[in-house]
Each structure stands twice: as C-alpha cells, then as structure tokens.
Amino acid sequence: MIVITEFMDEAAVREGLSGRDVVYDPMLVDKPDELAGHLAHARALIVRNRTQVRPALLDLAPHLHVVGRLGVGLDNIDMEACKARGIAVCPAMGANDDSVAEYVIGTAMLLLRGAYRANADLVAGTWPRNRLTGREISGKVLGLIGFGSIARATAQRAVALGMTVVAYDPFLTADSPVWTQSWGKVTPLSLDDLLAGSDVVSLHVPLTADTRRMIDAAAISRMRNDAILINAARGGVVDEAATVAALKSGTLGGAALDVFETEPLNAEAGAAFADVPNLVLTPHIAGVTVESNDRVSWLTVRNVLDHLEREQA
Numbered sequence: 001m002i003v004i005t006e007f008m009d010e011a012a013v014r015e016g017l018s019g020r021d022v023v024y025d026p027m028l029v030d031k032p033d034e035l036a037g038h039l040a041h042a043r044a045l046i047v048r049n050r051t052q053v054r055p056a057l058l059d060l061a062p063h064l065h066v067v068g069r070l071g072v073g074l075d076n077i078d079m080e081a082c083k084a085r086g087i088a089v090c091p092a093m094g095a096n097d098d099s100v101a102e103y104v105i106g107t108a109m110l111l112l113r114g115a116y117r118a119n120a121d122l123v124a125g126t127w128p129r130n131r132l133t134g135r136e137i138s139g140k141v142l143g144l145i146g147f148g149s150i151a152r153a154t155a156q157r158a159v160a161l162g163m164t165v166v167a168y169d170p171f172l173t174a175d176s177p178v179w180t181q182s183w184g185k186v187t188p189l190s191l192d193d194l195l196a197g198s199d200v201v202s203l204h205v206p207l208t209a210d211t212r213r214m215i216d217a218a219a220i221s222r223m224r225n226d227a228i229l230i231n232a233a234r235g236g237v238v239d240e241a242a243t244v245a246a247l248k249s250g251t252l253g254g255a256a257l258d259v260f261e262t263e264p265l266n267a268e269a270g271a272a273f274a275d276v277p278n279l280v281l282t283p284h285i286a287g288v289t290v291e292s293n294d295r296v297s298w299l300t301v302r303n304v305l306d307h308l309e310r311e312q313a
C-alpha cells in the first residue's frame with residue numbers, strides 16, 4: 001500500500017499510481033488514528049513538511065520501504081531512524097527550485113519598491129506619489145545564505161536583473177567551481193560581511209542545530225537599516241520577535257516571511273505580526289506553485305515507484 005498524508009497533484013496520484021493500492025487523503029496528517037491504521041500496511045509513505053516521520057510513526061509501519069518527500073526540506077524526517085530501519089527517503093530534488101527563486105525575486109522587488117502600500121490611500125482619495133518613490137532591484141547586492149540549487153536558481157535571476165550576488169556557504173570552499181556559473185559570478189563571503197553589505201538577504205539553509213536562530217537580533221543589527229530579509233527556508237532559522245522589533249524600529253527595511261517557527265501559524269502566534277510595517281507574510285507557499293506541485297508530485301511518484309520496483313527485482 002502507498003499512503004499519502006498531505007496534498008499533491010491529483011493527476012499524479014490518479015495516473016501515476018493507477019493500478020496501485022493507494023490511500024490519498026490530503027488531511028490524513030491530522031487524523032493520527034486513521035493514519036496509524038493505514039501505516040500498518042504501508043510499503044511507501046508520501047509526505048510534505050507537516051507529517052512527522054519520527055520513530056513513533058515508523059514503529060507503526062513495519063513494512064515501510066520508502067518515504068517520498070514532496071519537497072526538499074528534511075527537518076520533519078528522522079533520517080537516522082529511517083536509515084537504521086533500511087527505509088529510503090527520496091526528496092523531490094530540484095523540482096521546486098524555480099518556484100522558490102521566483103518568490104525571492106518577487107518579494108525582493110515588492111519590498112524594495114514598496115508599491116503595494118498605496119491601496120488605502122488611493123481608495124481614500126489621497127495621492128501619495130512622493131512617499132511611494134521606491135527602489136530598483138538593479139544595481140543592488142543580493143546576499144544568499146546557503147548556496148545550494150535553490151539559491152543558485154535565485155542568483156541566476158538576480159544577475160539577469162542587474163544585481164551583484166554574494167553568498168555564504170560554509171560547505172563550499174572558495175575555489176569551488178560553483179562560484180562561476182555560465183550566467184555569471186557569485187562572490188563567496190563570510191556571514192558577517194554578507195550581512196553588512198547586502199541590500200537583500202535571502203536564506204537558503206535547512207533547519208539544523210547550527211542554523212537555528214542564525215538570524216537573531218545580533219545578526220539583524222549587522223544588516224543595513226534599509227535591507228530586506230527574506231525567509232523562504234525554514235521557520236526557526238530567523239528569530240521572529242527580533243525581526244518584528246527591527247521592522248517596527250526601522251532598523252530593518254522590510255521582510256518577507258514564508259515560513260514560521262510554528263506552522264500553521266495560529267491566530268495567537270499570528271497576532272505578533274499584526275500592523276508590522278514593510279512585512280510580507282505568506283503561508284509556506286514559496287515552493288508551491290501550480291507548476292512546481294506538478295513537478296514535485298510526478299518526481300515523487302517516479303522516485304517511490306522506482307524504489308519499490310528495485311526492491312522487488
């Protein structure tokens with residue numbers, strides 16, 4: 001049986017998994033008893049970021065061979081526990097790169113320009129033309145924290161728009177070939193230099209013990225007062241309270257937060273973000289577009305079926 005606990009492209013389920021024994025319920029993640037019943041028969045499990053694939057879940061799935069991840073973040077999956085039980089984990093590598101890259105560029109342009117802030121004024125009949133003289137993205141410095149494939153897709157777009165791109169990635173040496181791409185160069189920098197010199201800082205790191213709260217009040221204080229911070233990586237990498245405080249005091253120019261320490265953000269946690277200036281909030285959709293959902297879903301179907309077929313051979 002293939003058990004799918006969160007939403008995916010329905011055509012990929014219907015056509016890609018036709019003839020298979022499949023349980024597909026986009027809300028199954030929120031029905032633990034039902035999920036436990038299905039896990040007893042599961043040979044494959046397909047999840048997004050909410051299903052916690054921890055030992056407690058794995059104990060309920062004695063026949064599990066493979067976990068298909070409809071995305072690339074693996075912080076909801078205990079990789080060691082899966083490895084110890086011989087369960088393969090297949091992330092949808094590369095399939096949502098373009099979606100996240102477009103989100104980063106889109107929110108950077110939106111926040112630099114400030115052009116979204118006029119509706120109430122225009123409706124009220126005022127004409128705040130001078131106040132809304134925003135900034136261009138061309139000529140600005142984009143600082144990428146982490147330089148994996150999503151960051152590279154973002155850098156390519158930024159270079160095409162006339163930005164200078166710098167990046168901090170402790171896993172890459174200064175002589176790595178990745179800094180010179182066919183579309184241009186990216187300059188490796190220390191984290192401090194990147195924070196101090198970037199107009200837009202975007203995060204592209206997984207959530208680990210090393211990256212938790214890496215953008216805290218001290219890191220934000222190193223950034224320019226007019227800088228834009230974009231977190232489409234994972235909540236927990238950015239200190240939310242420090243970001244809100246900096247936006248309110250004007251020591252940070254703007255922020256786009258797509259991911260949060262607690263997801264889904266409930267009304268109580270959400271209240272902390274009410275009336276914060278120059279803040280764009282989105283519900284973890286940077287990696288989810290119509291197109292990426294299609295790519296991610298079909299890639300995951302292929303990954304899971306390939307794995308099950310290899311096991312049977």
Ligand SMILES: O=C(O)[C@H](O)COP(=O)(O)O
Nearest residue numbers: 048049070071072073287
């Ligand atoms: O990790 C990812 O790739 C993104 O967060 C998208 O995955 P999700 O749809 O499971 O959130």
